[in-house]
Amino acid sequence: MTLLTTVFAAVICTAIWYKNAPDNKMNLGLLCWMFWGASLMWLVDAIFEYAELKAEYFTPAPADMLNDLFLGLSVIALAMVIWVVVLLIKDPKGIIKKALTKKNN
């Protein structure tokens, strides 16, 4: 479930990145790299787990599925927080800089 959630996030991010390319002012590439990297690594985890459990791998207990979904959503939230922090620090549109240097009237 975690793998599935991350793959969906990776595909959606890549589609949005492609739609806006070559303009990368929102730094969406960072999200794409994070999600694709994690997806590949969890794919390896899934393959090893499948080799161990065989068909049982596809019939997880509902509690495990829920926990994995919760984990997947938390991973997406963490990645998005990292992305927002990096975006605000890099400030490619200069909005933060403008706001900070704006003189009070």
Add this chain to the structure above:
Amino acid sequence: MACFLVPTAEAAVVTVVTKIVEKKELKKVHVDGSVDEVVKDETEKIPFSRKLKWLTNLQWGGSLLLAFEHVWHGEVVPWFPFLSAMSDPADAAEMFHEMSTVGVTMALLTTTVWAGMLVVANVIEKRKVSDTESVTE
């Protein structure tokens, strides 16, 4: 248990290599040995340092999210030695086995995907050059 440490280690090594390659690319060495600083490469070719960054981005990003998963499962803890499996020799042995199997495969897969990206990038670069040549003819 700590499989993400293998791609993390690879990412650290590749990051250092990227910095070295980047420095070399910014310097243009003449035949007589004098060195010119090159501000920007104006050619269409993607610099190798940029290609290396694709790999580091993939591995750092993935390792970071996997590290969070390990914290979630209580396998990474905020106190020394930071890996819960290290407190028991049997668990530690299992952890090292997992690192040598799952971890190494993770590093290999990300590197293989990156190699695939390089092949695609090379094909696109070559296509660009041949397109430019056909326009000038």
